[in-house]
Amino acid sequence: MNFLVLLAIVLLIIAGHQLLRVIELSRGLKKTKEWQLTDHDNNLMGKAMLAFMFLFFAFFFWQVDRWIDRSLPPASSVHGVKIDQLWDYNMYLITVVFLITNAFLFWFAYKYRGNSKTKATYFPHDNRLEMAWTVVPAIVLAFVIIFGLIYWNEITSEATSKDKVTVELYAKQFSWNARYAGKDGKLGESNYRHIGGSNAVGMDTTDAAGFDDIVVSNEFHVPVNKEIEFFMRSRDVLHGAYMPHFRAQMNCVPGMVTSFKFIPTKTTAEMRKDKYVIKMMAGINAQRAKANKEPVEFDYLLLCNKICGSSHYNMQMNLVVDTQADYEAWLAKQKAVKVVASK
Amino acid sequence: MATETKTALEKDHLAHHSHVHDHDDEHHETFVSKYIFSMDHKMISRQFLITAVVMGVVAMTMSIIFRMQLAWPGEKFAFINAVLGDKWGKDGILDPNMYLALVTIHGTLMVFFVLTGGLSGTFSNLLIPYQIGARDMASGFLNMLSFWFFFVSSAIMLSSCFIDDGPASAGWTIYPPLSALPEAMPGSKLGMTMWLISMTLFVVSSLLGSLNYIVTIINLRTKGMKMTRMPLTIWAFLITAILGVLSFPVLVSCVALLIMDRSFGTSFYLSDIYIGGHPLDNVGGSPILFEHLFWFLGHPEVYIVLLPALGITSEIIATNSRKPIFGYRAMIGSMLAIGFLSFIVWGHHMFMTGMNPFLGSVFVFTTLLIAIPSAVKAFNYITTLWKGNIQYTPAMLFSIGLVSSFITGGVTGIILADSTLDINVHDTYFVVAHFHIVMGLSAIFGMFAGVYHWFPKLFLRMMNKKLGYVHFWLTFITAYGVFFPMHFLGLAGVPRRYYTNSNFPMFDNLVDINEIVTVCAIIGALSQGIFLFNFFYSMFRGERAPQNPWNSNTLEWTTPMANIHGNWPGALPTVERWAYDYSKPGAEKDFIPQTVALQEGEHDGGGH
Secondary structure, three states: OHHHHHHHHHHHHHHHHHHHHHHHHHHOOOOOOOOOOOHHHHHHHHHHHHHHHHHHHHHHHHHHHHHHHHOOOOOOEHHHHHHHHHHHHHHHHHHHHHHHHHHHHHHHHHHOEOOOOOOOOOOOOOHHHHHHHHHHHHHHHHHHHHHHHHHHHHHHOOOOOOOOEEEEEEEEOOEEEEEEOOOOOOOOOEOHHHOEOOEOOOEOOOOHHHOOOEEEEOEEEEEOOOOEEEEEEEOOOOEEEEEHHHOEEEEEOOOOOEEEEEOEOOOHHHHHHOHHHHHHHHHHHHHHHHOOOOOOOOOEEEEEOOOOOOOHHHOEEEEEEEOHHHHHHHHHHHHHHOHHHHO | OOOOOOOHHHHHHHHHHOOOOOOHHHHHOOHHHHHHOOOOHHHHHHHHHHHHHHHHHHHHHHHHHHHHHHHOOOOOOHHHHHHHHHHHOHHHOOOHHHHHHHHHHHHHHHHHHHHHHHHHHHHHHHHHHHHHOOOOOOOHHHHHHHHHHHHHHHHHHHHHHHOOOOOOOOOOOOOOOOOOOOOOOHHHOHHHHHHHHHHHHHHHHHHHHHHHHHHHHHHOOOOOOOHHHOOHHHHHHHHHHHHHHHHHHHHHHHHHHHHHHHHOOOOOOOOOOEEOOEEOOOOOOOHHHHHHHHHHHHHHHHHHHHHHHHHHHHHHHHHHHOOOOOOHHHHHHHHHHHHHHHHHOHHHHOOOOOOOHHHHHHHHHHHHHHHHHHHHHHHHHHHHHOOOOEOOOHHHHHHHHHHHHHHHHHHHHHHHOOHHHHHHHOOEHHHHHHHHHHHHHHHHHHHHHHHHHHHHHHHOEOOOHHHHHHHHHHHHHHHHHHHHHHHHHHHOOOEOOOOOOOOOHHHHHHHHHHHHHHHHHHHHHHHHHHHHHHHHHHHHHOOEOOOOOOOOOOHHHHOOOOOOOOOOOOOOOOOOOOOOOEOOOOOOOOEOOOOOOOOOOOOOHHHO
């Protein structure tokens, strides 16, 4: 078998070599050299450019048509809705620019394809045109910048509501912990030197503020319509706390505390009844059926979104948004597992 | 056979050997001084190009392996086992650590070795002396060192792929603490040390090269070659070199501090870490410091990659549209603006890192400003085509491809530069799509364009046009097929650098998108075989190049089609006009070389 493959390869090489020889010999007979452009070449390539434009745009719209419904569901947070809106405006803007400029490019590439009989127009510069396409983008960008920054300042300002819920997300290779402040609303002090045994997040067991803190893993809950203030920490390498359904993301940096806040607007149960989500889950479950995996229901997720090692791809935690009552009930049940209870 | 396959270079060299007596070097050439430790800019250019081609093939093959894993996770591929062996490709399934290693080395090779070393190294070396009318670089010796540092650095980077723990795998941005702690991943052991040494040598190479380019351009221009008469290629190389000189040393300091943290117990980037079951002693450092230092190089680096490609295509588009480049001054101005702005935008890589949000908003502002000169460039390219007489050489096809990808990838930059919108797509496939199209595709298209266009000057022979056509269309179509769908993965929130997207249900419905991407990637990669064949075949057996095959104005086409030391056998040419007098009214032909004197009452195009 190997011998036959080898023989086939050798024969192919010989055949290829012979073919090349024929081509090389025949090119000596031609008047125009192979590399020289003919009107036919220019015509063909010019038309190919136009054909490509149609193919490209068709591909673009085909993708939008088929795949846009696989985008993340509409945001489940107050600021996320605004981000989505701003996203849409910016996306329309760049889509129009993308289509128009590419259309001009490929249209000119077709229209002005070379011909041995014509001559190009000498047109070295035009101040008005150049001014136009300096000033117009500048004005458009000014709007992009202003709206972007207004939202940015709003999103990154400190959490101020009185009934905010404080949650600490604690990252490590390759899992998450969430810590709740408890009744006093204050997270207890922590230090990486205290890590060990059941004290996964390194809480300072002498700090009274931490006595009522609650640490959970695998799944964490937050109440709907309350401002949730997140503090992020990491024990080993950089991690990224990414909650895509809420348009929330912040890195977890060893040695410092980072933060992000948002107000969730839809409970997990509500999301499971959302039309968009139902359709999306149908797609997911159809694919899972093909791969012989059991069907699943929608869940919010906290993902790691900063490369952190071999199991980076599997570092996630379920996030459940509850009604206030459900949240309180869930939290009450968690008290039994709090780290500092034994002290 | 041996004599038949002798390169055209050698033949011409022999032919000219007897004619050229005014150069001493001619007489003492040995194999070593000519092909290995050459100080001739043309030979060094070829050395850079061929090294870069090898690195490009390696980096591309790596991408195919991890793309196969992403499209068909858990599937067994004999190919993967054959390439990676039983350790990293057991039963034909890619190991998760090796996945990260491949992603890391793919990025490193492409960004630094192919698109920085390869692109600048090849074309700055080839074109700077040729197009400004110099006999060689200011220092041939430094130039030689530049290549050999590059070569050693490449060799170290490649050999790191063969060590026991595998190569560096913390991503091409090597953020500590992941890259600083051997306990964090196998790739942060010896592999990372080799990465750091290799990059340090790379920076040495880059600095030696860049300083040489700057000095040569400023001092060695021939008579009449005013700055405002220089072809845009030279302007691009000049600005690129300045960016390199100012930003690469920062990478060295960044790397040096990381080496100290790794090996000498310092805490520049490390603080409060508990790993491998015990707390480390390091306190007070900050990984964010690393990110600042890294991106202070990292962002100018994007333009170090892109500007030479833009310079190359400016030249090719003007020549093959048979028109002056539209807005020559505006093109220079926009490159200068891009170059300047590139130093004050690095923070846009760090919106989500915990950096002060106010600082973030400053970077939003500066970053979006870059869109203005970029838009000017794109519009100027398109206007150059307008009413042209477009000659579709393979180089021209790739140049138009560059303009398209520059626009398509550029517009999503407006989204990513906006910190508010970046929140949800930061570190997702949307970013991967953006930078591969705007930087990867544009730069590699520029590089292909350059190779097709200047192959006659590089190897004195012509590349095959039809194979060039086939190569372009397959590459162009599959490139968009690979990277366009990635935007939709990003919209679905898929994080980058995930070994598989099927480990939890959230992304299960995206399998078919990943398959399309991978299939396009495989076809695209195979089509590069056409290029490789054309490249190496034409080098030895292509048709002999005539003096000025593309009817171009610039000086390199006035030197004899022979690789002689000193470039011009007699006196250096004198430049009388700018480089873009194509189809000038009243002229007999549709091009007027730069050496032709201005006629009475004739305006010099670049000068007003």
